[in-house]
Amino acid sequence: MGGGRARRAGQGQRQKALRAGGERSAGCAATKLVAGLNTSRLLWGEVGAVLCQLEKHHLFLCPIRYKAVWLIFFILGLGTLLPWNFFMTARQYFIDRLKDPEKTSHVGNQTGEATYLQSVFDNFMTLCAMVPLLIFTCLNSFIHQRIPQQIRISGSLVAIGLVFLVTTIMVKIPMEPLPFFVFTMISIVFINSFGAILQSSLFGLAGLLPASYTAPIMSGQGLAGTFAALAMIFSIAIGAQQPESFIGYFTTACVTIVLAIVSYIVLPHMDFFRYYSMKDKTEYRVYNAELETKRDLIKKDENGMEQSNSKIIPIHNPDEQPSVIAIFKKLWVLALSVCFIFTVTIGVFPAITAKASSVLGEGNKWGLYFIPVSCFLLFNVFDWTGRSLTALFTWPGKDSCLLPVMVVLRVIFVPLFMLCNVKPRYYLPVVFSHDAWYIVFMIFFSISNGYLASLCMCFGPKKVLAHEAETAGAVMAFFLSLGLALGAAVSFLFRILI
Structure with a gap:
């Protein structure tokens, strides 16, 4: 004693x-x-x-390192979506590269008719983006227990950076439409495959930290969309038509990836x-x-035997692999909520919202800028605002019944946008023809998407035990991707109903 x-x-x-x-x-x-x-x-x-x-x-x-870690996660979030957003921004570059060279040289291609590859480009781009995103996000929910986090994140960033480096080089290399189309689709598959692993791994990594550290990832992703929208508007303003002008877009993506890699290398050295x-x-x-x-x-009795009167409370070994099914049972409400949020969002944006026409822009420049500004820029700015608000407050709480109710109420935006001045239309009347209605709907639509989605992603890992947080983050990322895929599917139905 x-x-x-x-x-x-x-x-x-x-x-x-x-x-x-x-x-x-x-x-x-x-x-x-x-x-x-x-x-x-x-x-x-x-x-x-x-x-x-x-x-x-x-x-x-x-305090300094606390803010530094927040900034690193913001940059990593920016790096997950900025490359893909800049890839979509350069759509006109890909369409121009798919022109029929024979028609262009002989008749100048002045008929305005799109070639087959041009007409199916958007459909194949969506297909090659959403399918790998869903598959590899699901795959990451299982492989993250076998492949170290450092390899998954750094390897994905390097792979995406290499794809954009090759894409930048290809701007100066002439190629026939069909091989270029195949190359582009393969690039889209690679970007979204590694992007899915990167995004899912980042949410899992953020799950190890306080709930507020999922917010900078969501905020960074929101800023990526804003950059893409501004790039689109800038392209229209300067009238950039030459393929060489798109080198800047791809180079910007490469620089962002390098910045994200450097940030991730610094992260493990932060004490926080x-x-x-x-x-x-x-x-x-x-x-x-x-x-x-x-x-x-422990005191021993007269026979030298230990007295084990005290109860020992077991604690889980963090080295044991958590069950994905068991974790899903704990956070299924939040998982389905984030899935429903993005199903509604992608169901109308941009399939419905980008088809709206301005009643104030007929015959003037506003008609040219209406969709880039009122649809893409407005959505991304207020979506980013909503995502960033979760860094200031998180209401309602993770166990509140009000959260799923607010998520379900967002379905009202589907008929609201369908009743705007969307063209062409065959069945539904135009109820909200003025541009102001469209803009008001877009503001509430985008800010609710960003805030509620970020809230669900922040709360998900906090519904489970500490050693299950990384797996929970991966599960939440899978349902986010599932919502994107379902939204892309139902968007065809919504468009037909108009």
């Missing part, structure tokens, strides 16, 4: 020494202590006591991130160390 008192006394002195440097220095020292200590019984017990106090008072949060990335395993080791210490201090 004398040895036990001495041990506890020494432990108390070490804890006081750690706190003597002040709150800020203690917080930074604690994160370094977690990374460097061995697993001896005495030291892990000490770490557990110190971290409990630091986390209780939020003393381990070094290291604390949360190993917190679960640390708690597990601390728990076992405390159990061993308690066993040493």
